Amino acid sequence: MIYREAGEFKSSYQADQAILTIRQDRWFIWGLMAFAFLVIPAISSEYWLTTIMLPFLILGLAALGLNILTGYAGQLSLGTGGFMATGAFAAYKLATAFPELNIVIVILASGLITSGVGILFGVPSLRIKGFYLAVATLASQFFLIWMFNKFGWFTNYSASGVISAPPMSVFNEILVTGPHATPVAKYLFVLTLVVLLTLVAKNLVRSNIGREWMAVRDMDIAAEIIGIPMLSTKLKAFAVSSFYCGVAGALWAFLHTGSVEPLAFDVNRSFQVLFMVIIGGLGSIMGAFLGAGFIVLLPILLTNAPHWFGLNIAVDTISHIEFMVFGILIIFFLIVEPHGLARLWQITKEKLRLWPFPY
């Protein structure tokens, strides 16, 4: 009743090709943006902004990067953590070698460096597929972390191998990294970057590049026969995906924790992001964020839950319950909807079109 496209006429190609063709969808997205940019900073506590929204947005961006590679181009990767580390260390080297560089440039440049590394590790994808490629990317994960651990140059010869973000600001005045940056400034900075990059990704997957990726994913031999160049298409996917992961890694190191050791991007991080993509929905931009929300927010929700009900449970019991409930929920969602939360969202929208008179 309230959500249907009947009566909405498109009179130009531009309108027909818009990202959101239904008016209600546009309202929803504008509403969501207004909520994210205006309402959340106004009502959220520091705890919400720094420990829930920042990791959610940054890991959502990393999941988006992996989703481009795995969900759209069909190349299974376990190297996300390594690429995030590359972004973080590249950003650190750039920020300390050129202290006058703007943070936006530092972060985008570290994304570009990561995409170069991604292309390098994407080369084997031409010959190997599926699980074998997963193993090859796993090797890149271990190699990159080992490299940052092994060579002191990457950490400016710090005794402990930990990198720490120098204070940097945008618009000359507003600090976004370092101890004196306000949570609101950090949040808005990350949000702006994530929204812009998401928009780019959305358009990318709707363009001919995105269609090439999907053709390769669905059947690579058929794609090759109709004239899609395998090597450049796959490497493009690796480049774009690594760019997103690199930016996410730089944001994680600079804006979220402020200082990281290579261990923060170990193989568990790769799995975490992969699970976000799988639970959120492969081949969906929305799914990356839904998955990130599920994986980041749910454990926090579960550890906090006993306190709201006034239950005085020992912390170790809470941790164990959290693990169990979290595991059960993952299985539950995958059984109910194997295509992920994004598919669930889509079904909701379809049902909503018929509501309240389903047939």
Next chain:
Amino acid sequence: MNIRKLKFGIGVATLGAATLLGATASFAADTQFIGSLVYRTGPYAPGGIPWADGFSDYFRLLNERDGGINGVMLELEECDTAYNTDKGVECYERLKNKGSTGMPAVSPLSTGITYALLDRVVADKIPLITSGYGRADAADGRVFPYAFVLPSTYWGGADIAIHHIADLEGGYGSLKGKKIALVYHDSAYGKEPIKTLETLGAQHGFELSLFPVPHPGLEQKATWLKIGRQLRPDYVLMWGWGVMNATAIKEAAAVGFPRDKMIGVWWSGNEPDVITAGQAALGYKALQMNRVGADFPLHKDIVKVLYDNGKGTASTPKDVGSAIYNRGIQSAIYLAEALRTAMNEFGNKPVTGEQVQWALDRFSLTEERIAEIGVTGLFAPVELSCIDHQGQGQAMVTQWDGKQWKPITELIAPNMEMLRPMYEESAAQYAKEKGITPRTCG
């Protein structure tokens, strides 16, 4: 999935989110809140649990026996980090504003979490007390006003271990040409001593070989084959934690490397490590920054007041007096004394992090005060200042005799004449990178 189920799901989620937003815990205004980041779960729980019990027992005892500190009751809340940095940061953010004055200080018991909190504690004005772990150059209080590394750092520990080896070999002169291997947890924690050992190696002419062990450290066969069969070093130093320690001791036994030539740092000197390793651990040495054992008056009080009345943190007092339990007690005493100093200055009411920082900057725990607490000999007196956030940094060498950690040396102080310039140089580099202007200490 039909729409009704979905609506129900959305309803529940909204309700959950709403409760999360509106969640406020109630604390009495006149109790001092103490937040404690612990790990009772995860791969390092065997070490984390006794530490957390010791830390909590001491505050429970103060409440039960003395009615808190200066009449202010203490309220301790734990948060489980599972030794995971992400979770640690979440715990810190959750606890930092609780109670009437927020968290007065934080001790995360993890070098990784320590690094993640270094920036945050400056902004939040909450002292970060890392007793025997964390960032060594935080000993320079000018660059790190909110970080405290009493009683010792890894750099100090490395120096003490080499000191002990020199004593065994007959002086620093005999170290020339000796081969020393460092087996370390490949993380920020394990890497800390490398720089010090390299400096000492260059000074005294011993050869240092590095053997990183990836987390969690269950796979060390190749490492120890290389050490035992190929390199054959004169001594092995170990910077391990959790299962890595027991595995290393067992592997050393398997390749026949003498255990009395192995010296672990304090985190490699816990009962769970050597008991798991069984016979293989006989003769294994470890540094300790505190004495082991439960025959201190304080421990007797803990058993009598808490455990005999079923009020102890653990269910049984079996861990009371173990090496790592005593380290928990030690950390708790430092914090309690800082709180007391702050209350003496700012009034007997809950104190803020900033006031505790003031107290820690002029922290003084004398022999007499240690005796009053009932722990004479548990650890050395500590004196901090605005510029020195470490103190003397003593530790002793102990040896496992199958039943207990037997001290084989007195407390040894590290060579601060060498370490202090290293702290200052490293801190200065950090200050430069982070754009920190070191405060002046009058």
